[in-house]
Amino acid sequence: MKNPLWNNWQAKLVSFVIALVIWGYVKNLVDPSFLDRLFTGTFTPGR
Amino acid sequence: MNFLYAHFSTVLDLARSLIEIFILTTAIYSLWKLFRGTRGARVLAGFGVILATMSLLAVLLNLTVIERLLSFSPAFLITALVIIFQPELRRIFAEVGSRPLLGGHRQQTEVIELVIRTLEQMQQVGHGALIAFERKITYEPARETGTVLDAKVSDDLLETIFFPKTPLHDGGVIIVGDRIAVAAAIFPLTQAEGLQRNLGLRHRAALGLSDETDAVVVVLSEETGIISLAYGGELRRPLTTDELRSQLIAILLQNKDHEKPLVEQLAG
Numbered sequence: 001m002k003n004p005l006w007n008n009w010q011a012k013l014v015s016f017v018i019a020l021v022i023w024g025y026v027k028n029l030v031d032p033s034f035l036d037r038l039f040t041g042t043f044t045p046g047r
Numbered sequence: 048m049n050f051l052y053a054h055f056s057t058v059l060d061l062a063r064s065l066i067e068i069f070i071l072t073t074a075i076y077s078l079w080k081l082f083r084g085t086r087g088a089r090v091l092a093g094f095g096v097i098l099a100t101m102s103l104l105a106v107l108l109n110l111t112v113i114e115r116l117l118s119f120s121p122a123f124l125i126t127a128l129v130i131i132f133q134p135e136l137r138r139i140f141a142e143v144g145s146r147p148l149l150g151g152h153r154q155q156t157e158v159i160e161l162v163i164r165t166l167e168q169m170q171q172v173g174h175g176a177l178i179a180f181e182r183k184i185t186y187e188p189a190r191e192t193g194t195v196l197d198a199k200v201s202d203d204l205l206e207t208i209f210f211p212k213t214p215l216h217d218g219g220v221i222i223v224g225d226r227i228a229v230a231a232a233i234f235p236l237t238q239a240e241g242l243q244r245n246l247g248l249r250h251r252a253a254l255g256l257s258d259e260t261d262a263v264v265v266v267l268s269e270e271t272g273i274i275s276l277a278y279g280g281e282l283r284r285p286l287t288t289d290e291l292r293s294q295l296i297a298i299l300l301q302n303k304d305h306e307k308p309l310v311e312q313l314a315g
Contacts, residue, residue, distance in 0.1 A: 011076060011079055011080075012072070012076055015072050015073075015075040015076035015079060016068075016072045018075050019068055019071035019072040019074075019075050020068060022071060022075075023064075023067055023068050023071055027064075
């Protein structure tokens, strides 16, 4: 039943990447300046 | 002071973000583990690919109407998920709601030994068998379709039930405690994809029952004499009688697979 191509670590890695993308997308919706601050290096608090 | 406060808040913000990402990762991975190999997973994957392609096209070509329509997709997707994964969801909630089995160890050990002895004898004469050990979740349709016996488990009785061409040999037996509750019961067939082609209806039925309930189902193949065990929607095969004994004891008596919290089961 187990697919050898889908080892645990691979599945975990893909899950992490998907989670990162979803988190980034939603975070940007909640706090639109978040990505700007992140990429311009001015990551300071303020939601 | 201000600098310290700002620094602390940044660290806190970062920690918060990390926790959020960790929770999301765990949730996505758990969902993947629960649904892999099921028919619904393929449907969902196909649906995801179509949705992603459409979204990309809409953004690239600036198709505002399509983009607007796609923005409704999350609500639709959640409804579709519930419908597509209905059997899996039922199993998950049923597992979460059931508690570990307590007591009756000696009785269960005797039943396990009896079943194994019967399987060995049947293996020699080339008969097949489908035996389910019912636990916390009952499968009512089996009682309606099968013949209710309510008889003490014995090797003679089991062999008689599975003797070819007898009225009760088709279908499965359900054991509850030390009694054969039902014989010739019809189990639900699994919808899982990617099963080996040589696995017949008995194996599909065993997997189907283990998909929908927390039962442990043992299959003896009539053609090959191979012993398989279905539990939690997974088929373990081929098993020797010793391996079968240790797995049955682990699941039914020590409750190893069940005592662990669901999160841990998923991570394993």
